[in-house]
Amino acid sequence: MIPTNDVQRITSDLELLNPYDLSGRYISECTGENFFIDAEQGQISPFCRSSIFSVTTEYNNGALSCDCDALGSESFQCSEFGGQCRCKPNVIGRTCTACAHNYYGFPDCKPCNCPATCNAVTGACExxxxxxxxxxxxxxxxxxxxxxxxxxxxxxxxxxxxxxxxxxxxxxxxxxxxxxxxxxxxxxxxxxxxxxxPSCDSCDCDPAGTTEIICDSETSQCSCKLNTGGDTCGTCQPGTYNLEARNHEGCTKCFCFGITFSCQSSSMLKAKVMNMSGFDLINANGTAEIVGNDSIVTAKLNDSAAQQIAMYWLAPEVYLGNKLTSYGGQIRYSVSNQGVTPGVKPNLTQLPGPDVQISGKGLVLVYTLLSPILDEEISVDIIESSWRHAASSDMVTREQLMKVLSAVDEILIKANYYTNIPKSL
The missing domain is CATH 2.170.300.10 (Tie2 ligand-binding domain superfamily)
Structure with missing residues (x-):
């Protein structure tokens, strides 16, 4: 019989002798990039040093001989960690057995007198x-x-x-x-x-209805956009209309306010609407002098404080109301900021805010350029992919854009892109 206390003591001693897994700590603390460990920098922890010593001596069945080359090394001693011998100038290798690149004649290792490389033994140019x-x-x-x-x-x-x-x-x-x-x-x-x-013959496809690759390079089969079909991708799928090259889906989905899902392109012709009278400047608070004519409207910001905030041109009544027929068209405008060097981006603070904002039926949609511009013409496609919701930045659906176009109540166009610009056209 063994007393209970002795059993507990023996069990405790046995637990102390059981293996303890430190591999996770070793990997996280001791292995750098590609498991490289630089012991010469003196930054290795005692835990890592002792762990590596245990692992390498176990793997190598003891310590290894330095084997420093008698001709290429300065001594027969090597680093305890890694075994690097102390090499003579221009000599390399763990055991110092070769000349460095662009040197020859081991162990003296003289520099090559060549435009490129030389033979490591003779020094002849190669x-x-x-x-x-x-x-x-x-x-x-x-x-x-x-x-x-x-x-x-x-x-x-x-x-x-x-x-x-x-x-x-x-x-x-x-x-x-x-x-x-x-x-x-x-x-x-x-x-x-x-x-x-290699003859690379032209595929018989309609470019307006095909994807970027246009056709299969081996079979010549046309690669149709989502809403196009036919052998040449030149026809619209049912429920779509108006094949257009700039439409990434090829044809536009019909939208008839739920009355029908079938439609066709209208015989109506698009016309440009251009009326510069009646434009106003938002956020000016009476500090801007606005002058307009048939083709241009100019705002002069008389107050320096007004030059520190984003201003927006407010479109007149002629651009508002039911604009459903504008779907698929463009808003084209150009903004010129005077008081800066033409063609040179001013070293000024950029003003935040969208470039174009359109509102209607309780929805506010915005269009934002990838980078601010000066003195350039801008074209904004009136299709859903161009716009985002002002509040959430979510993408706009076709139905939401058509809802806004059915009753447009406000259009804003950014007038100034930087601070301290006194004049906007």
Whole structure:
């Protein structure tokens, strides 16, 4: 019989001798990029040092001999961590057995007197691969991308795709001289809209109804947009109308306020509406002098405080109301800010806010340019993909845009993009 206290003591001693897994801590603390450990920098922790010592001695069945080369090293001692020997100048390797790059004649390792590299034993100059010339600094024919160490690379132009059998390429980019309608650095593919390499014949497809690739480069089958169909992608799918190249879906989905889902393009012709009278400036608070004529409206900001906030042109009544027929059209305008050097982006503070805002039926939609502009004409497509909801920045649906266009009550166009600009046209 063993007393209970003795059993507990023995059990506790056995638990102390059980293995304890430290691999997770070792991986997180001791292994750097690609498991590289730089012990020479003195930044390794005692835990990592002892762990690595245990792992390496176990793996190598004890410590390893330094084996420092008698000719290339300065002593027979090496680093306890990693085993790096102390090499003579221009000598490299753990055991100091070779000359550094661009040196020759181990163990003295003298510098090469060559434009590129030299033989590691004799010092004789050696051109890198695919180079030529007295200084080994030129690519041989049909190669490109000279590098003083690795030489040049083969062009690998496709004979079937190059013009007049020319297998040479651009010395910097490696781009080959392709036949018409052939593309690729090596001239190994047909450009979009063509098939049957290397002749690369034109596909019989309607560009307005096809995706960016236009057709399959092997079969010539047209790649139709979402709302187009037919052999050439030249017809609209049922429930859509108005095939247009700039429409990423090809045709526009019918919207008839739920009365029907079938429609066709109208015979009406689009006309430009241009009326510059009646424009006003929002946020000016009486500080702007506004002058307009048939083609331009000008605002002069007399108060420097007014030049620190975003101003918006407020469109007159002629642009408001039922504008359903404007769907698919464009809002075109140009803004000129005077008081800055033309063509030079001023070093001023950019004013926040959308570029165009349109409101109606309780919805507020905004259009924002990717980058602010000066003295440029801007075209805003009146389609749902151009707009976002002002409050949430969510995408706008076709139904929501049509709802706004059915009763437009406000259109705002940004007048100034930077602070301290005294005049906007």
């Amino acid at each position: 051109c890198p691969k695919r180079t030529t010339g007295p200084q080994c600094d030129q690519c041989v024919p049909q190669t490109y991308g000279y590098d003083r160490t690795i030489g040049c690379m083969d062009c690998k132009c496709q004979p079937e795709g190059v013009l007049n059998g020319n297998l040479s390429c651009d010395l910097d980019t490696g781009v080959c001289d392709c036949k018409p309608n052939v593309v690729g650095r090596r001239c190994d593919a047909c450009m979009n809209g063509h098939w049957n390499y």
